[in-house]
Amino acid sequence: xxxxxxxxxxKVTEKGKYVELRCDPISGHTALYWYxxxxxxxxxxxxxxxxxxxxxxxxxxxDRFFAVRPEGSVSTLKIQRTERGDSAVYLCASSFGGAIAExxxxxxxxxxxx
Amino acid sequence: ELKVEQNPLFLSMQEGKNYTxxxxxSTTSDRLYWYxxxxxxxxESLFxxxxxxxxxxxxxxxxxxDTKARLSTLHITAAVHDLSATYFCAVEGNNYGQxxxxxxxxxxxxxx
Numbered sequence: 001x002x003x004x005x006x007x008x009x010x011k012v013t014e015k016g017k018y019v020e021l022r023c024d025p026i027s028g029h030t031a032l033y034w035y036x037x038x039x040x041x042x043x044x045x046x047x048x049x050x051x052x053x054x055x056x057x058x059x060x061x062x063d064r065f066f067a068v069r070p071e072g073s074v075s076t077l078k079i080q081r082t083e084r085g086d087s088a089v090y091l092c093a094s095s096f097g098g099a100i101a102e103x104x105x106x107x108x109x110x111x112x113x114x
Numbered sequence: 115e116l117k118v119e120q121n122p123l124f125l126s127m128q129e130g131k132n133y134t135x136x137x138x139x140s141t142t143s144d145r146l147y148w149y150x151x152x153x154x155x156x157x158e159s160l161f162x163x164x165x166x167x168x169x170x171x172x173x174x175x176x177x178x179x180d181t182k183a184r185l186s187t188l189h190i191t192a193a194v195h196d197l198s199a200t201y202f203c204a205v206e207g208n209n210y211g212q213x214x215x216x217x218x219x220x221x222x223x224x225x226x
Contacts (some may be wrong), residue, residue: 033213042118042202042216043157056212068156092158099211101147105157 001024005107006092012112014081021077021109025094033103034067034076035091043091049075050098082113116141118205118215118226127193128225135188135220137203146179146186147214149203193224214216 007025013019025032031050035043045059052072060066064082069075079086089110095103117140127133137146148161161170163179163186170177174197176189186203200221204214 031212035214040218042218043214045207045213045215048212056208059213062129093157100163100206100214101145101211106155107154 004092004094004104006090006106006109008109009107010110010112012114015082015084015113017082019079019082019092019111021079021111023074023075023077023092023106024054025075025092026104027073029094029096030072031095031098031100031103032069033093033095033100034075034077035093037089037091037108039088046077046090048098048100055098067088079111082111084113087111087113116205116207116215118203118217120201120203120220121220122220124221124223126223126225127190129194130192132192133190135190135201135222137186137188137217139184139186139203139205139215139217141184141205142181144179145206148177148186148188149202149204149216150220151200151202151219160201164203169184188220190222193222195224195226198224199221 009021036048037043048056049069064080067077089108091108093103093105119138146163149157161177166181168179179186198217204216207213207215
């Protein structure tokens with residue numbers, strides 16, 4: 001596609017449920033990043049993939065959060081036992097190399113946990 | 115822990131006026147980035163500042179970087195309504211350039 005695509009654009013879930021957020025990077029981009037943006041704040045780094053592997057997952061807040069990129073393209077961010085504090089916009093970005101400065105961001109998935 | 119601060123966090127200004135947004139950071143990075151975000155939209159790269167003293171201009175926006183002071187400024191000249199958005203500065207979080215630490219953002223509203 002022409003840009004980074006994230007689905008769904010909005011997701012409302014009940015506390016305690018499991019959710020999956022999808023990111024389709026720009027074709028050919030080997031690096032993929034996930035960020036979380038809480039209301040009124042700047043994006044916070046979650047995880048960075050280079051190819052299929054998570055090169056840096058130091059930003060994942062706890063073990064309820066997990067992300068995969070099995071074929072080195074599409075990535076899924078998975079959140080177990082969601083909490084109200086998980087409500088945020090989850091942004092995905094991709095780049096051809098491994099430099100975040102060259103990355104293009106998607107429009108995000110707005111997750112609301114009620 | 116790397117911290118990035120911005121001020122002001124909220125800015126309401128009239129069209130035609132000038133103003134400056136400040137970004138302070140706590141690391142010794144010599145590279146700094148500015149992004150724009152419209153409501154419900156993605157982040158759009160505005161400026162890439164790669165060295166001390168770097169100055170970049172695009173239309174009514176000008177960004178500069180002072181790495182010794184760990185300070186970047188985003189100056190707005192003769193503001194227009196189309197500049198209304200949230201502006202973020204960001205610094206690389208490690209030496210590999212693989213992640214950003216963003217500031218909290220400055221929400222700019224330009225009033226007619």
